[in-house]
Amino acid sequence: MADLITDRILGELSQIAVEGLNGDLVSLGLVSEITETEGKVIFSITVPDAFRGNFDPIRDDAQARVEALDGIETALIVLTAAVDAPTAAEQPPQLKTSKPVGRDMRPMAGAIPGIGAVLAVASGKGGVGKSTTSANIALALASLGLRVGLLDADIYGPSMPRLMGASEGQLDIVGEKIMPKIAHGIKVMSMGFMMEEDNPVIWRGPMIVSALMQMVNEVNWGTLDVLVLDMPPGTGDAQLTMAQQVPLAGAVIVSTPQDLALIDARKGLKMFQNVDVPILGIIENMSNFICPHCGETSDIFGHGGAKDEAIKLGVPFLGAIPLHMDIRKHSDEGNPTVVADPNGPHTKIYKAIALNIATQLRDDE
Numbered sequence: 001m002a003d004l005i006t007d008r009i010l011g012e013l014s015q016i017a018v019e020g021l022n023g024d025l026v027s028l029g030l031v032s033e034i035t036e037t038e039g040k041v042i043f044s045i046t047v048p049d050a051f052r053g054n055f056d057p058i059r060d061d062a063q064a065r066v067e068a069l070d071g072i073e074t075a076l077i078v079l080t081a082a083v084d085a086p087t088a089a090e091q092p093p094q095l096k097t098s099k100p101v102g103r104d105m106r107p108m109a110g111a112i113p114g115i116g117a118v119l120a121v122a123s124g125k126g127g128v129g130k131s132t133t134s135a136n137i138a139l140a141l142a143s144l145g146l147r148v149g150l151l152d153a154d155i156y157g158p159s160m161p162r163l164m165g166a167s168e169g170q171l172d173i174v175g176e177k178i179m180p181k182i183a184h185g186i187k188v189m190s191m192g193f194m195m196e197e198d199n200p201v202i203w204r205g206p207m208i209v210s211a212l213m214q215m216v217n218e219v220n221w222g223t224l225d226v227l228v229l230d231m232p233p234g235t236g237d238a239q240l241t242m243a244q245q246v247p248l249a250g251a252v253i254v255s256t257p258q259d260l261a262l263i264d265a266r267k268g269l270k271m272f273q274n275v276d277v278p279i280l281g282i283i284e285n286m287s288n289f290i291c292p293h294c295g296e297t298s299d300i301f302g303h304g305g306a307k308d309e310a311i312k313l314g315v316p317f318l319g320a321i322p323l324h325m326d327i328r329k330h331s332d333e334g335n336p337t338v339v340a341d342p343n344g345p346h347t348k349i350y351k352a353i354a355l356n357i358a359t360q361l362r363d364d365e
Helices: 002-013 056-067 130-143 205-217 237-245 259-274 305-313 325-332 345-363
Strands: 035-037 040-047 074-081 115-122 148-152 172-174 177-179 181-183 186-190 224-230 248-255 279-284 317-320
Touching (some): 040 345, 130 148, 130 186, 279 305, 317 345
Parallel strands (some): 040 074, 148 224
Antiparallel strands (some): 035 040, 181 186
16 A cells, blocks of 8 residues: 555656756656655655755645645655765864774664664753753654654753653553653653652762663653654763663754854764764754744844854754744643644744654665
8 A cells, every 4th residue: 555655656756847957856866765654745855966946846846746646634845955975075174083984883773672763852051942842853753643752861950741741640660661651642751750840860970871771771662663862961971871872863963053052062963973873963943033022033142053053064954943932831831832833833843853854764764
C-alpha cells in the first residue's frame, strides 16, 4: 500500500518541470525518500545549485498536487539546498581541528531498543529558551505523525513537568522499568517527576551522570520514532557523557542572537563535533519582539546573529522564533504553543523546524 501511494506521489511530481533545467522534479533526482503515515506525507525537495529564482511556487505546486490525491490529508514538504559540507580547507579557522578523520566515535546506532533516533536539543548556556524549544519541537514532530518521547536531561533545573502540564501523580514502575508520563500525546520523563518542584538537586557529577543514564536506559519508552533530549546547558561532564554514551542521531543548537550567547553556543556545537555527533542546525530563539500595543518590532537581543553564525560555521539555519508573550503564557500554563495554538504563526515556525529535522533524521537512516 505504501509503495502504491509513493508511486502515485512520484507520478504527480514528475509532471512538475523545473524552469531553466532540462527535466522535472523526479527525473532530476530532487525528491527525497517519501514517508507516509496515516495520511500525512513528508519529503524534501532539493533546490539545485543551477536554479536561479524562487523555488517556493514549485514547492506549493507539489504540495497542492500531493494533497489532492485520495487518502492523503496533508503533505509536509521542506526545501533543502544542494550544498556540500565544507571541506577541512574551506572550514572557518574555529572549526579546524588537529583530530584526524577516522572511525565514528559515537555508540552503535539503535543501541536503545525500540527507539529509531535520539535527538539532542542543546545550548551552550542557560536562559535561551532551550526547554521551551525542546517541548514545542517534540510536539511538532508528533504532529507530523511520528511517535515521540521527550527526556528532560536538565537535572538541576528540570522544567518539563511544568512546561508539559504533567506534574501531577507518581511515576509507575512496571517490570523494573519506569513508565514515562503521557502529556499531549507524547511520552515524557523528567527528574522533576521524582522531587518537589521547589527542592534543589544537590548532587555531584557522578550522581548526575548515573541518573541521566538510568532515565535513558531504565525507562519503558516502548517504540519511538524520535526521542528528544532536552540537554542541560553547558559543556560539562553530564553533557559530554550524554554525547558519548547515548547514540545521538544529531544535535540542534538553540541560541539567542546576541554575541554573548553565540560564543557559548559555538562551544556547545564544537563539543558535539568533537564526538562525531552530526549538527542538524541552529535555531535563533527570542529573535525579535513585536509590541502588542503599537506593532513596532524591537530587536531586544539583536537579530540574525544565529543565522550569520550558522552560515559562518557551515551548518543549517533551522529558523527564527520570536520573543512573544503567548509562547511564555502557554509554557507557564503547561500547554505549549504547538498544542495551545495549533494553527498560529508561532506553531508554523516550530512545525517548519520540526519538518526540517525529521527530513534530516530520515535521510540519515
